[in-house]
Amino acid sequence: MEFTRLRRELHLFDVFAIASGAMISSGLFILPGLAHAKAGPAVVISYLLAGFLASTGMLCKAELASAMPRAGGTYFYITRSMGPAAGTSAGILLWLSLTFKSSFALIGMAVFTQFFTTIHINYIAMALTVFFVIVNIVGVKTTVKIQISLVIGILVLITLYIIFGLREVSADKLMPFLPAGWRAVFATSGFVFISYGGILKVASVAEEVKNPGRNIPLGMSLALVVITIVYSLVVFITAGVLDASVLDNSLMPLYLGGRAIFGNIGALAMAIAAIFAFITTANAGILAASRYPMAMSRDMLLPKLFARVHPKRRTPHISILITGAIMIAVLFLPLEALVKTASTALILTFIFDILSLIIMRQSGLQNYQPIFKAPFYPYLQIVGLVGFGFLIYEMGLVQIAISLGFIFLGLLWYWFYGRIRATRNSALAHMLAGFSSKALRGDLLETELREIIRERDSIVADRFDEIVEKAPVIDIPQKVDMDELFRLVSQKLAPLLGESREQIFKLLMERESESSTVLRGGLAIPHIIVEGEKKFEIVIVRCRDGIEFSGAEKPVHCVFVMAGSRDERNFYLKALAATIEITSEQKFDAKWMKAKNSTALKDIILLGKRRRGLS
The missing domain is CATH 1.20.1740.10 (Amino acid/polyamine transporter I)
Structure with a gap:
């Protein structure tokens, strides 16, 4: 209403x-x-x-x-x-x-x-x-x-x-x-x-x-x-x-x-x-x-x-x-x-x-x-x-x-x-759902709380937020290697960028062979450049058991794959800085692993503390 x-x-x-x-x-x-x-x-x-x-x-x-x-x-x-x-x-x-x-x-x-x-x-x-x-x-x-x-x-x-x-x-x-x-x-x-x-x-x-x-x-x-x-x-x-x-x-x-x-x-x-x-x-x-x-x-x-x-x-x-x-x-x-x-x-x-x-x-x-x-x-x-x-x-x-x-x-x-007009879940129902059927769970309260935070903290959505809102999320429960990860990502990116899966996979592998995109323990931000103009997409990945990247000492649990055309170079740098700023928050890793679904994962990014106004 x-x-x-x-x-x-x-x-x-x-x-x-x-x-x-x-x-x-x-x-x-x-x-x-x-x-x-x-x-x-x-x-x-x-x-x-x-x-x-x-x-x-x-x-x-x-x-x-x-x-x-x-x-x-x-x-x-x-x-x-x-x-x-x-x-x-x-x-x-x-x-x-x-x-x-x-x-x-x-x-x-x-x-x-x-x-x-x-x-x-x-x-x-x-x-x-x-x-x-x-x-x-x-x-x-x-x-x-x-x-x-x-x-x-x-x-x-x-x-x-x-x-x-x-x-x-x-x-x-x-x-x-x-x-x-x-x-x-x-x-x-x-x-x-x-x-x-x-x-x-x-x-x-x-x-x-x-x-x-x-x-x-x-x-x-x-x-x-x-x-x-x-x-x-x-x-x-x-x-x-x-x-x-x-x-x-x-x-x-x-x-x-x-x-x-x-x-x-x-x-x-x-x-x-x-x-x-x-x-x-x-x-x-x-x-x-x-x-x-x-x-x-x-x-x-x-x-x-x-x-x-x-x-x-x-x-x-x-x-x-x-x-x-x-x-x-x-x-x-x-x-x-x-x-x-x-x-x-x-x-x-x-x-x-x-x-x-x-x-x-x-x-x-x-x-x-x-x-x-x-x-x-x-x-x-x-x-x-x-x-x-x-x-x-x-x-x-x-x-x-x-x-x-x-x-x-x-x-x-x-x-x-009220019963026949109001539809609303509660924190108590959310808490009880942890002990019973997951069907009780709902995102209505989480969504309302997200909007309250945005208003309270005067968060105005910018281009980075808009891209994250529509970004595909891959939530992987078991351990995978880098090749398998990039194949899953290629399937998501190909239709968004108008490229073949094979080409996306090839670009991701070539980029990783140049230097590791693992920035710190548990976090990687691969990036590739594609043909065309005004193209920029993000794929968000969580792997609970970890992804094995070449040369990384620890498994990676959080991956942000960015793909864009050459004319989006400046925006890529801004998006990279925003992502690093968000993931540097003290409790980011714990929140990331605890998030219940793809909506919750996106909320961590959308409500993260960072400089706003990216365009």
Whole structure:
């Protein structure tokens, strides 16, 4: 299915602003008081532990986004790793949960808007939703400019809070540091973990990020580090300037902290910062959530209208409008159960990302080529799965049941709608095919990943690529000698060059007798000149057990036979240089021997790192 790509115009700081703005909200301006009541001043350790746990999912998401920078984030990764049924269920669940969370963020402002207006929070939330829907339709760059301005404003106010607050910290207020023991600290880390959930939103707009292989992992990492430090310092200072009796269970901890440090001006400044923070969370939520239905529609798992992109603005305007309408509807629903359900879905997002990464890595897909790789595999992922499993358990049976209900509805939708329209294989099917029938194997996912790499790395096909695309491939399972190889090659080249097999064979043998074309252990690049004009062809050869070339110390496993007319001499030299550049890659030989078929062999060449623009 053909669809319009979204415009790539987001840079590193844009990614940082989306990710950090999505994290700063209730976790900073409401939860510290509730968390302090559970763990005391040691709540600062709870925030650090929660940040570490979030990093396990964030690093997995960063790898997946660097390998597959497409709109839809976790939905896209689940569909490509586990299949469309799992992707449909997760996509619908995550789309709705992000939409719900964005509505809750606007409702959460009520605690602070009361200081500035008597207008009911629902009306304020509706107005802001309409405003940000319009902004999101106008363009992602406009959306992010507002996001950057708000994030900078928040960080400036919080920085002042930290700088001046450190002077006011009283050691007496921080004692006892562990009033409820370490168990409470660990339990509270689960309570505040939701503060870091927004870090994953930015992957939904990966398709709109320039140089995504670098900017997404770096932007997400910087955002998580900065916000973790901010959380820890702010919570430490707040606990050090307020009595426990005042801080415990307060819904306005920074407002009270600002008053203790600066007086009434400080309190109002923190109220403004809180309002900005909730707005940035909602804005990032609309931006991220609207990409889920668009990505599902591209895969024909939702009606086509969701995939429509505004011809001028290059934004998914229909998906944005529908996401905004759901946000407004949610404002009038009972919130408590939906908040917990959305939080459960957010934790499931981390789990899905880790599972997707494990499957993609274990599948053996050749074209799964992340620029950034999550470290400490698989130990970091195991720690993440255990930690998130514990958090899911802590959410309670009701919320788990509601989430499972959404997943079941997603499966029903897939069975009656998506199953009869979408055709897609997955990394999981590819992996299972290694243990069962080869009939399960398919090149659809490898082909899609190849095109993603080309777009991600800005690879523009040149003449060398065009020749490789149509070049014959000879894949020889058993050991052969040079004569037998050249006879096989002659059969392929003769019809392409308009020469007889015998003439081609003769030219190949004569060329080899002049000097060996074996360039290094395992690689040979024979070349012959034929009569005529504007003729140039390549034959690609792999021999698993090796080819015995005269005078070669080791068997040759990779052969590129080039044949061209005299007027193609310059292009031959360029093609030779490109081939040497590609085959000099550190892991080339291992990839070459591991490639499953002729398409995979060509992909190694087509996606190889080399100078482009050969003509």
